Amino acid sequence: GAGVSQSPSNKVTEKGKDVELRCDPISGHTALYWYRQSLGQGLEFLIYFQGNSAPDKSGLPSDRFSAERTGGSVSTLTIQRTQQEDSAVYLCASSPIISEETQYFGPGTRLLVL
Amino acid sequence: SQKIEQNSEALNIQEGKTATLTCNYTNYSPAYLQWYRQDPGRGPVFLLLIRENEKEKRKERLKVTFDTTLKQSLFHITASQPADSATYLCALDETGGFKTIFGAGTRLFVKA
Numbered sequence: 001g002a003g004v005s006q007s008p009s010n011k012v013t014e015k016g017k018d019v020e021l022r023c024d025p026i027s028g029h030t031a032l033y034w035y036r037q038s039l040g041q042g043l044e045f046l047i048y049f050q051g052n053s054a055p056d057k058s059g060l061p062s063d064r065f066s067a068e069r070t071g072g073s074v075s076t077l078t079i080q081r082t083q084q085e086d087s088a089v090y091l092c093a094s095s096p097i098i099s100e101e102t103q104y105f106g107p108g109t110r111l112l113v114l
Numbered sequence: 115s116q117k118i119e120q121n122s123e124a125l126n127i128q129e130g131k132t133a134t135l136t137c138n139y140t141n142y143s144p145a146y147l148q149w150y151r152q153d154p155g156r157g158p159v160f161l162l163l164i165r166e167n168e169k170e171k172r173k174e175r176l177k178v179t180f181d182t183t184l185k186q187s188l189f190h191i192t193a194s195q196p197a198d199s200a201t202y203l204c205a206l207d208e209t210g211g212f213k214t215i216f217g218a219g220t221r222l223f224v225k226a
Contacts, residue, residue, distance in 0.1 A: 059213075108155075
């Protein structure tokens with residue numbers, strides 16, 4: 001595709017439900033990143049993938065958060081038992097290789113937990 | 115503790131003037147620093163990257179400076195236009211791409 005795409009663009013869910021957020025990186029990009037952006041806050045780094053491997057998961061806020069990447073392409077961020085404080089914009093970015101400085105961002109998924 | 119700080123107050127300037135945004139950091143030794151633009155409802159878009167051994171970088175109406183002694187980067191937009199109105203984020207990386215840390219951004223409004 002021409003750029004990074006994310007789905008859904010908006011998600012409203014009830015507290016306690018599980019949600020899955022999807023990211024399709026730019027074709028051929030081996031590095032993939034997930035961030036969270038709360039209102040008025042900077043981007044909070046969550047996790048990165050090099051290929052299908054996630055060497056550092058320390059940025060995930062709690063064990064309710066998990067992410068996977070398959071085939072070196074699509075990635076899914078899963079939040080289990082959602083809480084109201086999970087409400088934020090979840091942004092995905094990709095870059096050609098992990099040492100490539102510039103990241104290309106998707107439009108984000110706006111998650112609202114009621 | 116490590117911090118990356120941008121002015122949280124919005125910057126309002128008149129069209130045609132130069133906008134200057136500031137990014138300060140503490141307790142980091144970044145290999146490079148980047149500036150991104152973010153429009154409402156959109157993801158950030160990369161603008162410029164400056165490395166630790168560079169003092170200044172330019173691209174069209176944009177100029178970035180990087181002072182590793184002051185631990186500060188300045189981002190300038192000359193001849194500003196209303197279309198430049200957006201939030202500008204600075205980001206730094208110590209690890210060579212593994213973990214980029216973003217500031218909260220500064221909102222710029224350019225009035226016609």
